[in-house]
Amino acid sequence: MIAKKRKIPLKILILEALLRRLPTDHRKRQLIEQELTRRYAGYYGEESIDYYLSFLNEKKYLVFHQLRMARSQFFFQIDTLLVSSNFTLLLEIKNISGTITFDNTFDQVTRVYKGAEERMINPILQVKRQQLQYQQWLDGQQLTKQPMEHLVVYCNPTAILKMTSYNPEVKKRICHSEQLYERIQAFESIYKEEPIDKKEIKRLKRLLIKNHEPEKYEILKSFSIESEEIIKGVLCPDCSHTAMKRKRQSWHCPVCKINIKAAYKQAILDYFLIIKDTAINEDIRNFLNLNFPQSIFNFLSNMNFSVSGKTKGRVYHSPFIDY
Numbered sequence: 603m604i605a606k607k608r609k610i611p612l613k614i615l616i617l618e619a620l621l622r623r624l625p626t627d628h629r630k631r632q633l634i635e636q637e638l639t640r641r642y643a644g645y646y647g648e649e650s651i652d653y654y655l656s657f658l659n660e661k662k663y664l665v666f667h668q669l670r671m672a673r674s675q676f677f678f679q680i681d682t683l684l685v686s687s688n689f690t691l692l693l694e695i696k697n698i699s700g701t702i703t704f705d706n707t708f709d710q711v712t713r714v715y716k717g718a719e720e721r722m723i724n725p726i727l728q729v730k731r732q733q734l735q736y737q738q739w740l741d742g743q744q745l746t747k748q749p750m751e752h753l754v755v756y757c758n759p760t761a762i763l764k765m766t767s768y769n770p771e772v773k774k775r776i777c778h779s780e781q782l783y784e785r786i787q788a789f790e791s792i793y794k795e796e797p798i799d800k801k802e803i804k805r806l807k808r809l810l811i812k813n814h815e816p817e818k819y820e821i822l823k824s825f826s827i828e829s830e831e832i833i834k835g836v837l838c839p840d841c842s843h844t845a846m847k848r849k850r851q852s853w854h855c856p857v858c859k860i861n862i863k864a865a866y867k868q869a870i871l872d873y874f875l876i877i878k879d880t881a882i883n884e885d886i887r888n889f890l891n892l893n894f895p896q897s898i899f900n901f902l903s904n905m906n907f908s909v910s911g912k913t914k915g916r917v918y919h920s921p922f923i924d925y
Contacts, residue, residue, distance in 0.1 A: 603658070603660035603661075603663055603664065603665055604665050604667075605664040605665060605666050605685075605807050605810070605811070606665075606666040606667055606668070606669065606810070606811060606814065607667060608648060608649060608652075608668055609668065610645060611641060611644075611645055611668070612816060612819070612922055612925045613641055613817070613819055614638065614641050614642060614645065615875055615922070616821050616875045616876065617634055617637060617638040617641065617821070618638065619871070619875040619876050620634060620821055620822075620832075620875075620876055621634055621635065621638065622833075622872060623834075623837070623872060623876065624831065624832070624833065625831075625833065628831070630825050630826075630827060633825070634825060644695075644697055646697060647695050647696065647697025647757045647758065648667070648668070648681055648682065648695045648697075648757075650697070650757045650779060651682065651693070651757055651779050651782060654779055654783050655682075655684075655783075657783045658684075658786065662686050662687075663685065663686050664684070664685045664686075664803065664807055665682065665683070665684055665685075666680070666682070666683040666684075666685070667681070667682050668681065668682075669683055669810060669814055670814060670816065670817055671739055671813050671814060671815060672815060673738055673739050677815065677817075678731070678732055678735040678736065678739075679732070680692055680693075680694075680732055680736065681693055681694055681695045683736075683810075684786070685803060685806060685807075686803075687748075687796040687797075687799060687800065687803060688748070688749070688790065688794065688795065688796055688797075689748060689749040689750065689789055689792075689793040690749070690750045690751070691750075691751045691752065691753065691786065691789060692729055692732055692736065692751070692752040692753070693729075693752075693753055693754075693755055693782075694725055694728060694729040694732065694752070694753070694754045694755070695754075695755050695757055695779075696725060696754060696755065696756050696757065696758075696761075697758050698722075698756065698758055698761055699715060699758045699761055700713045700714055700715030700716075700760075700761065700762070701713065701714045701715075701761075701762045701764060702722070702756070702761060702762070702763050702764070703764045703765070704763075704764070704765045704766070704769060704772045704776070705766045706765065706766055706767050706769045706772075707766060707767075709724065710724065711723070711724050725754040725776075726754060726772065726775050726776070728754075729752040729753070729754055729775070730752065733750055733752045736750075739813075743806075743809055745798075745802065745805070745806060745809075746797055746798045746802060748797040748798050749792075749793045749797075751789055752775065753775060753776075753777060753782070753785060754775055754776050754777075755777055755779050755782055756776070756777070756778050756779065757778075757779040761778070763776060816922075816923075816924065816925050821875075821876060822877075832876060832877075834889055834890070834891050835890060835891045836853050836865050836866050836868075836869045836890055836891075836892075837868070838855040838857065838862075838865075839862070839865070839868070840858045840860065841855055841857045841858055844856070844857050844858075845891070846862070846865055848892060848897075849861070851863060852865075853865035853866065866890060866901050867901075867905060869889065869890055870886060870889075870901065870902070870905065871921070872889075873885070873886060874921065874922060875922065877889065878920075879919065879920040879922075879923060880917050880918065880919055880920065881917070881918045882915075882917055882918070883895050883898050883899060883902070883916070886898050886901070886918075902918050905921075907920075907921060908921075908923075
């Protein structure tokens with residue numbers, strides 16, 4: 603049933619790595635923490651609908667989480683895609699609290715939260731664009747067309763949904779997460795024919811997985827942070843910003859007094875998350891503040907990174923490239 607699993611978004615891993623390596627009083631720290639909180643809220647919201655999807659017939663649906671694909675020079679993202687031989691369903695998932703109002707007069711969406719009102723992107727138009735882009739992508743793959751539907755799912759239990767006046771489109775396209783299974787059943791009662799067979803569904807699965815393109819982030823550039831501001835070294839997981847010392851075959855924390863043999867692994871992953879997708883031995887030596895080429899070679903070899911080149915020209919590639 604699950605054709606593409608949901609993972610913790612790469613942006614979250616990058617933000618966490620950045621916070622590990624910024625001073626506690628850094629000018630951008632609060633902004634980064636707010637962004638991380640927002641990203642986690644979105645991830646937890648998407649994760650929360652898994653319970654309702656578990657009621658579906660596993661043999662009938664393929665479920666793709668967090669798809670990102672290219673159409674022409676642009677990319678589009680789908681939170682969750684459900685594919686059956688009868689119809690396809692795109693889900694846009696919103697983990698938003700407060701009172702969300704759909705204003706039919708101006709075709710806009712507003713939210714009132716803690717006494718403040720703000721305008722929000724219309725999620726129906728958002729998921730409609732995703733459906734259009736996905737259909738255009740399908741057309742380019744020369745796949746058989748089938749009925750396609752879309753829903754916006756509000757998963758925050760405190761969210762209150764309102765309309766300024768009755769709108770059948772909002773009623774049809776918006777639901778709380780606990781209503782999701784019943785909405786899918788309603789689509790099943792409409793679409794009884796099977797325009798595509800299992801063979802074509804398997805082909806579609808291969809194409810979706812092949813064409814998924816993880817989003818790339820230049821985190822330092824996006825927050826206008828210089829690489830010199832990043833704390834280097836192997837950091838103690840308990841003391842956060844405390845640099846550990848290399849002692850024989852282990853890493854020692856001068857504050858906690860703990861010893862961790864493989865503490866270098868998180869530091870090397872932090873390099874790939876924050877600094878660059880590739881590294882040579884010297885890059886990692888500088889980042890770990892450890893001037894022992896053979897030790898760095900052993901560390902990198904133990905982590906089984908993809909490698910190109912040989913000897914001094916050996917380049918190690920980020921494990922997050924195809925995340």
